[in-house]
Amino acid sequence: MTEERTRTPPKAAGRGPEPLGPDSLTWRIFGDWRGLLIALWAGSMQNMHPELGAGVEEHSRFFDERWERLFRSLYPIGGVIYDGPRAHATAREVRGYHDTIHGTDRFGRRYHALNPDTFYWAHATFFVSTLIIAENFMGGLTEAQRRQLFDEHKRWYRMYGMSMRPVPDTWEDFQEYWDRMCRDVLEDNKATRDVLDLSRIGRPPLLRWLPGPLWTPVRPLVHRSFVWLTVGMYDAAVRERLGYSWSPRDERLHRLVGTAIRFAFRLVPWQRRYHPRARAGWRRALGMDPAATPTVETPPRNLPPESERSLPIHYVPAEHRPTG
Template sequence: MPEDLRAVNRRGGDRRREDRRGVDRPRPPRETEKPEPAPPANLAPPPGNLAPPPGNLASPPRNLASPPRNLPPPPGGILWDVTGEIRTLLTLPPALALQVAHPAVGAGVDEHSMFRTDPWGRGERSLRSLQLWVYGGQAAAEEGRRLRRLHRTIRGTDAHGRPYHALMPEAYVWVHASGFPVMRHARQYLDRRPYTDAEERQLYAEWLQVGRVLGIRDRDMPQTIEEFWPYYRNMLAEELELTTVAREIVAVDGLVPPPDHVPLPLRLALRALWPVLLPPFVRLRRFVTIGLMPPGAREAIGLPWTPVQERRLRRFGRVVRTVVPLLPERLRYFPLARRARAAHRAATAPRTGR
């Protein structure tokens, strides 16, 4: 494998530009949002030395001193508060679309995933895996190992005729890294205020620790937020495209089966009503996927977004951030997160004397 991520992306980008020559891609207007930070003059380069992933993953962290590398971020952090909440459901589609816009990731999902035949089951498994990364304690490390075992046999050829392997660092790191800009962007719509600079740094440090849980080496991940943004912008400029899977995620004419991971009475009702429910569902999925994707990513992939849609998204976000905080915890958080939060409260509650 090449030793420098920038060289990898640059060569990929040259090929990509040749592939796209003569294609006019729409450039949607930018909406006003908290901008991505500009790189400082003395910025360190993106991570290099992208050798195939071995078993030795024990590089020391540079900016997170808390847990061992195979354990989740400590309780009480930002991910602890947001990952297990129902608003996470709205960020999964844009995160997935951004992941599969990488040609190697898109090809792997296209050829090996069950997202077409069992989209609800795949979504449920992805959500549970995400919860384990943050709330799983010792089980988080096993989940990281399980995912690597699962991806070990996933290989093939992408749409440009290039071989890929699911665990090659530039693809595996992108699947993880792309979640951070989606969380950051979605926050301004789904919560009362955007993250502060200090909160963004904390969030990135916690997300970096999740990457370690997934078995990603420090040398393959941008280690600071200052290193992340040039890496991210380079990926947008040189790597991402509207892959077959990304196009399907935002399509409104696709065939999505009704949910079948629900109690039998609800399953039967959904089957009967699905012809009526499907059209508004796929329209909402497209709206949320494109709207909660960072603007630069939308433009890089070629997904249109209008000022009218932006105003609708802000109205939608106001409803979400007004209603969700009013819900009791049993409705606001998923079961695994709810149990972990309750156990942490019980363990840290002050003990009263007899």
């Protein structure tokens, strides 16, 4: 990866699963704000899994609060990487949000979010996210770096305390696993199409200042642009499954856009490139903040509706949980 490096402290010893630290490539990539550019890719790839898609269709209100759900989810998901000695506890919390997500889909197939194969698929998309962010928006990766990220993703996954049975042993095994999933397992379903449908999406947080009447004509352009960007990051088998075409011209333009984003981010101070949870992890690791500094939690604007804050499927910081 050709991005400039931040300084890193030595590893700290600990008990239990060993969390990733600032010496890892995953730390450098995953919490970068450029990850938002692949949000549609990650959401759609996860939902194409039959069990995961069924769980979203029957248990999630994601599409009623898309921006809020996206931005608050980044805190605990990122915390599994950036929380240091607290990362294992964060991972167990994330796992706990999935305990009650189970049922039978419209085809009569039973599903459970904690089925090891299903839970690992979600994690596999997070791992591949690091590859895609780096390859598309950070100048690329060497083969050695891809292998390093693969090894790190196994350490990352151990934090959840889930069975390691579905996890491929080697980078070559993972490539075969990913190809098989894309070609033979993933499906075109309602949950996937709903993720890709931005035709009615509200203004993103950075554009709250934009009057609604002005957002209405802008929204179709945002929809088309982000879907196009997402399609360019799909494997060919996924594009074919979803019925998208992709030309050599699209590929050239996609690479040009990625290069422009890469160079634009060179103007952003390194701390500002990271999500608040990731930034806090860097600051603690580099001695800029005390190690005991409280974990950064999502602000109230990202919380679920008050009537749902007691549900076990939601991440809600303790100070905002119902007390009754």
